[in-house]
Amino acid sequence: MKVGFIGLGVMGRPMALHLLEAGHELSVYARRAEAAQPLVDAGAKACASPAEVAAASEVVFTMVTAGADVEQVALGEDGIVHGAKPGTVLVDMGTIPPGTARRVAAKLAAKGIETIDAPVSGGEVGARNATLAIMAGGKAEVLERVRPLLERLGKTIVHIGPSGAGQVAKACNQMIMVACIEAVAEALLLARQSGADPEKVRQALAGGSAGSRVLDVFGARMTAHDFKAGVEARLHHKDFGILMNEAATLGAPLPIAVQVWQQLNALMAQGWGREDSSALLRVLERESR
């Protein structure tokens, strides 16, 4: 298939490589040309704009940071809308507000361009090993068309519902995940302050009812005091800004999530936004020493 990929950062680059390795004809665009170089070296065609990528592709993937970036790439000057033929499918795999996903989809639909919002969970490791969890919103028949491509990127692909539904699922994912990170950080703080070895505690818990992926991965980073990102905390902070705003719009009370958000605010204030979200432990240590 002729496939386009826009946004070649820590997540986008390995994902695009998987598509290339699967034998698809790949066109790429990145704001910084050097980000595209590894893909070009592997046989992808570099394009000068998202419009040019869209003109050369049946399916275009985007993996960019914020809602405004997606709008720019899809609808802006030299955006996908200006190059895509009717019937082209845009698969946006970034995490953006559900409302933005719906708005972009509606504007592209007016030009006969199909859209799937397909945010992912699993981080850089999941992207590299093609084990991402993919939550999709959009028309079922359009998802079926791109499913073989998504199967190259992730292990679980779930169709949640219409446009924006994938982003709703992602917001739920972020709420549970970061609340778990905070819970693990608090437990390990209590362990340490009580004089117990946090790593031993973590290992003991891993086999029982408190065991979780977060305890395994983020807990290990915490006991090692290794806060190199993984997932940069500033991205979780951004996601919480989005989802708490949705909650206010909907009149939904989220008493735990809102406190997790405050801890992330405190983390940002310390200038730790580019560290891993396990640095939520550092926020607690600062308050308690």
Add this chain to the structure above:
Amino acid sequence: MTVLNPPLTHSGENNMNIGFIGLGLMGRPMAINVARGGHTLHIWARRAESLAPFAQFGAHAHVSPAEVAKHADIVVTMVADAPNVEEVTLGENGVAQGARPGLLVADMSTIAPASAQRIGMKLADRGIAFLDAPVSGGEAGAINATLSIMVGGKAAAFEKMKPVFELMGKNIVHVGDSGAGQVAKACNQIVTGMGVAAVAEAFNFARKSGADVAKVREALMGGFAYSKILENHGQRMIDRNFKPGFKAWMHQKDLRIVMQEAHRLGLMLPGAAATAQMFNAMVGSGLGEDDSIAMLKLLERMSGGEPH
């Protein structure tokens, strides 16, 4: 509309032509107090029926905010949120399009500090002075001209506006530069939001513990738990008078502004955060049109039901 020069009503040498945009629950009594102060009112409202009460005050109705500005020395805006302020000031047929040189715009709505700064800068580019001047005190304060007014902007603009503010409120403070009035209002909403929650929690605790809530209030009134909220809002909770006052959805909106600012600044506000979620629950469960004190109803429902 004919150009009114000189103004039609003279009750003193300080008579000014004052535009007033936004004549709702708060804006209407505020504008009436300005008219009673001897100024000539120029008004515009989206709904024509909002204009009717002003005929007896000799107010001049206009077809757009721009037309209001053409006739005004000062324009006051009192609308729901930042997009509304932006529309009536900077939008098509907005105040900026009709402004005479030296016009002063005082926005008394509650919006985000950053929005106020942005609007102030855009108006300044067109030679229009801007004050952000949100208020506290509710409908009663608006009617009785006892509002607290928190003002951000240049000192000269504040001095020009002060006599007009004095017709609407009592405690009028120039807090600082553009946006500072909205910062003070955000602080006000943190304190009042958590204050209402604190009184509601205490009263629910008292009732579930079998104590006479009115007696508890009376006992607390003399001590360090005394506050205006305990006195006024507390009494209305005891009377189970949930008529607004200040609607819960408006408090929710204001705390949403606070929490988004906290996000932007990297600020931890755990108490306001918890309170904001309770306001979310009120809006979500159909209490949004009640007064903020319906927080008590929410707590009662979550702890076994409202009293019979």
